[in-house]
Amino acid sequence: MESAVSVSEFSIQVNNSIQPLLKLAGQISGLETTFITYIDPVKQIQRVIWVDGDGDIQIQAGSEVNWSDSMCRLLFNSDAIVSENVPAEFPKSAGAELGMQTFIALPVRSTQKIVGSLCAASSKQHHLPENAKYQLKLLAEAVSLHIEQWQTITELAERYEKAQKSLRKVKRETQMLSQKANTDLLTGLLNRRGFSERWAELKEAESGLVTVLAIDLDNFKPLNDEHGHAVGDQVLATFGKALRASSRSCDICARMGGDEFFWIFMNGSVKIAEEAAERLRKQFTKLTNTAIQSCAFSIGIHVEDITKGDDLLMAADKAMYQAKSQGQSLTQLTA
Structure with missing residues (x-):
């Protein structure tokens, strides 16, 4: 139980510390919705971890998308960090289906490996100045630590849940064995x-x-x-x-x-x-x-x-x- 509480408290601390960065990203970019994702290279899944903003683009924390369908992938592969006309540049993309006009995605790296992205989106067209791009790149570097902490929290929570499942299984098996050992098979009463x-x-x-x-x-x-x-x-x-x-x-x-x-x-x-x-x-x-x-x-x-x-x-x-x-x-x- 102590492990579960510590993991929960750690998660709250990380969530609280990331919110100011998301708000700052929104002010720098001028876009209504900002969010941070985790990219799993093994499962080829991109998961939204944190979201801020109440714009027309509906992004939900916890939602996942196949990396092959990711807007971030499209930008990364085109060596760009922003699309100021998503429907024209990526007409069949998930972003276009969501109503994005402007989309920003910066890779978040840890030990030179891409672990996630810092993103912003809007249903309106915006121009991103060069100084804003530079500031967002600095923010993306700061975000890498938070994603590493999130990975640690997630791994701890998964290990804890796995341990709890194993413990529950052992308890059930122990109870069944104890019940069998304590029961008279012929009458169903205690022996x-x-x-x-x-x-x-x-x-x-x-x-x-x-x-x-x-x-x-x-x-x-x-x-x-x-x-x-x-x-x-x-x-x-x-x-x-x-x-x-x-x-x-x-x-x-x-x-x-x-x-x-x-x-x-x-x-x-x-x-x-x-x-x-x-x-x-x-x-x-x-x-x-x-x-x-x-x-x-x-x-x-x-x-x-x-x-x-x-x-x-x-x-x-x-x-x-x-x-x-x-x-x-x-x-x-x-x-």
Whole structure:
């Protein structure tokens, strides 16, 4: 972020310092619109960097033209710096199409190489005196430093943007890998690793009551043995879908292994937890087919302050086993 700010500030400084030169070029030339361009010899593109004036000739900063179509190229190749009758001298040029009558272009050099141009244009005919040509040549020499600074700014900005794109790509890939590493592929819920991370974050960030539901599928092993692992996997996948549909995105829903699950959310009460359990039961029943309708589940509920930490998980797990041993679908322990 510091790099972006420094580049931005540098750009503003360069823009502010170039404006007086453009205004001076307008006064010397007597033309309404003055602008400075950058010439890219590799891409064969000419780009307008800075513009000053509100004349009839509409030149926009940031606009580009192929070097082969450039008015500057036409003047440079004719060894002139000014055309006082553009329609007559260059009838099919872009300048003529823009309505230019007078056009001035001086090459801007850096280490003897042309890097840009100092230009002025008008929809009216003007005569440029010799002393004005000399003064504009001096201005063109002063402009070279600004174009070099602009190139530096542009390169820094491009490098920064490229680095940011790479960083965003790495972050996306890291998030995807982390999500895969923390997700149970069969159910779409958190796996044990993902649960451990979310549970640790919850304990550190939150305060107040937390509701823990420990869930275990009933008769899962006999069903798995009788119908095969494919049906067992279907039961687990269906239960995962039901749990996702019954919970909120802020809840922690995880498959801890086998047919054991946790569903955790902040605040709540035993009544709210029982309503959530009933909602899960209905959703699971709705999604199950005939082959697996016999598979129910037991739930243990524990609601207590989150400062109790991992003891909450143990209490809910104990309640769940009591429910299973008593043949109940739901039991509860409260502090």
